[in-house]
Amino acid sequence: MTGDHQVLALLLFSAFVAGTLAITTWVSRHRRGSAEEFYAGGRLFSPMENGFALAGDYMSAASFLGISGLIALFGYDGMLYSVGFLVAWLVVLLLVAELVRNCGRFTLADVIAARMRERPVRIASGTSSVTVSVLYLVAQMVGAGSLVALLLGGTSEAARSWTVIGVGALMVIYVSLGGMRATTWIQIVKAVLLMAGALALTVLVLMRFHGDIGHLLTTAAERSGHGLAFLSPGLKYGGDWISRLDFISLGLALVLGTAGLPHILSRFYTVPTAPAARRSVVWAIGLIGGFYLMTIVLGFGAAAIVGTEEVRESNAAGNTAVPLLALDLGGGAGSTGGAVLFAVVAAVAFATILAVVTGITLASSASVAHDLYASLRRPHRKRPQRYGEVAVARVAAVGIGAVAIGLGLLARDLNVAFLVGLAFAVAASANLPVLLYSLFWRNFTTRGAVWSVYGGLVPAVLLVALSPVVSGSPDALFPGVDFQVFPLQNPGVVSIPLGFLAGWLGTVTSPEAPDEARHAETEVRALTGAGAV
Numbered sequence: 001m002t003g004d005h006q007v008l009a010l011l012l013f014s015a016f017v018a019g020t021l022a023i024t025t026w027v028s029r030h031r032r033g034s035a036e037e038f039y040a041g042g043r044l045f046s047p048m049e050n051g052f053a054l055a056g057d058y059m060s061a062a063s064f065l066g067i068s069g070l071i072a073l074f075g076y077d078g079m080l081y082s083v084g085f086l087v088a089w090l091v092v093l094l095l096v097a098e099l100v101r102n103c104g105r106f107t108l109a110d111v112i113a114a115r116m117r118e119r120p121v122r123i124a125s126g127t128s129s130v131t132v133s134v135l136y137l138v139a140q141m142v143g144a145g146s147l148v149a150l151l152l153g154g155t156s157e158a159a160r161s162w163t164v165i166g167v168g169a170l171m172v173i174y175v176s177l178g179g180m181r182a183t184t185w186i187q188i189v190k191a192v193l194l195m196a197g198a199l200a201l202t203v204l205v206l207m208r209f210h211g212d213i214g215h216l217l218t219t220a221a222e223r224s225g226h227g228l229a230f231l232s233p234g235l236k237y238g239g240d241w242i243s244r245l246d247f248i249s250l251g252l253a254l255v256l257g258t259a260g261l262p263h264i265l266s267r268f269y270t271v272p273t274a275p276a277a278r279r280s281v282v283w284a285i286g287l288i289g290g291f292y293l294m295t296i297v298l299g300f301g302a303a304a305i306v307g308t309e310e311v312r313e314s315n316a317a318g319n320t321a322v323p324l325l326a327l328d329l330g331g332g333a334g335s336t337g338g339a340v341l342f343a344v345v346a347a348v349a350f351a352t353i354l355a356v357v358t359g360i361t362l363a364s365s366a367s368v369a370h371d372l373y374a375s376l377r378r379p380h381r382k383r384p385q386r387y388g389e390v391a392v393a394r395v396a397a398v399g400i401g402a403v404a405i406g407l408g409l410l411a412r413d414l415n416v417a418f419l420v421g422l423a424f425a426v427a428a429s430a431n432l433p434v435l436l437y438s439l440f441w442r443n444f445t446t447r448g449a450v451w452s453v454y455g456g457l458v459p460a461v462l463l464v465a466l467s468p469v470v471s472g473s474p475d476a477l478f479p480g481v482d483f484q485v486f487p488l489q490n491p492g493v494v495s496i497p498l499g500f501l502a503g504w505l506g507t508v509t510s511p512e513a514p515d516e517a518r519h520a521e522t523e524v525r526a527l528t529g530a531g532a533v
Helices: 005-032 035-043 049-059 061-104 108-112 118-153 157-208 213-224 227-231 242-261 262-270 274-306 308-314 322-329 336-374 386-410 415-428 432-440 447-463 494-508 516-528
Strands: none
Touching: 005 157, 005 336, 035 157, 035 262, 035 322, 035 336, 035 386, 049 157, 049 274, 049 336, 049 516, 061 108, 061 118, 061 213, 061 227, 061 242, 061 262, 061 274, 061 308, 061 322, 061 336, 061 415, 061 432, 061 516, 108 118, 108 308, 108 336, 108 432, 118 157, 118 262, 118 336, 118 386, 118 415, 118 447, 157 262, 157 274, 157 322, 157 336, 157 386, 157 516, 213 227, 227 432, 242 262, 242 415, 242 432, 242 494, 262 274, 262 336, 274 308, 274 322, 322 336, 336 386, 415 447, 432 447, 432 494, 447 494, 447 516
16 A cells, blocks of 8 residues: 555554543543442443443454454355354353343343352353463454554564554553443444445445346356355365364354353443343344354455455455455555545454454453452452552553563564464353353353363363364464364364363362352342342
């Protein structure tokens, strides 16, 4: 892009950042400083507002940049992400939304600890939540780096690195100053911008092919270099049994992982009642469903208009497919229309990243303060006051931001949708089993809860460390070494059953009997809302 066009894109970037910082500053002047205000925004949001915020929290860089890029590179197989991310919301709607709102207060650990011994459960759940959040944050950092590098200097490593650092700094500011209220409004604004941007691009792609979907798909197949195989299963996940098993593993992680994501679960506490939480999910499903249908058009559109090889040359993982598509649709490189459309899309994508990292950082800092800090303090000390807990959460946001920046710099060459798939696998392995057992199994015990969390978390992280993602392949984090033992890129097919198995084994071998009274109280609260905060 020319210098003038870069300036235009940077001005749009700056306008969004300035607007969101203004929201954060305004909210920080009107906050009450309580834990309920910082973690849950005072529980004052309507189902529609929370639904838009849920959609804004969920439609991340993995959705806008990563999924479209995977479809542009691998065709049919890339659509698995769109389908999996959407179907996952049925699990959230039918199994957890209302029950979590009734049983918890601020975090996932609140739900589990309602009928267990708090200290071991909160430590285990808090550790798991922070791990999932950091993995998710890394994906957003990588997306931001790819986007701004394309804008400022093609494959400039310096641009990517400084972008990752800048996004990390901004997310810490948003969380530290504004808490959940500012985060929610940033996510609502981002959801509106993202839907509008995706819709505009989708219409332009369809207009280019005169509304003929068949022509679009045929052209995409021709320009992909794979022919009709581009439109058939197996281009990425076909062939040997390892690839097929990886396909199943990824599907399980995507469908089951959403219900275990800390930043999604925490949004259910921002509405006043459980029915409002359920209606929020219905709003979110409508928005997210429409968006993922558009990502399919954008992915095949990028393959057909830009070309698969051109996308791969710009970014091997495909993260820049949508910005390149926008540049072409606007008139091509060097044209004013192309620059304007590219700048708008880049700004929307950047808004997407900032909004998502803010929500994830808030959820993970809440886990550190509300679960880990409260549990690890010395037993003889008085329980900290709420303002103290909020202060710890703000400090935790800084630490989590620093860790995410470091890992984001390390993983900058991986596809963002793929990185999110890893976070989903860990969430489905460590958080979902203990959540479902706590809500639906009368005999579940504290030992079962702790074993379930660690029994899913440790294998998931260990298998990723020993997989081709980290070493032993040209696309690995450390391509120069090889300590690969586990053949699959996604550990879900192994680690998710292990999480459920560990929870069952811990319960049946537990010397303690389940607390019938606390279970009955939790069950009544979950189903009726009586006694819910």
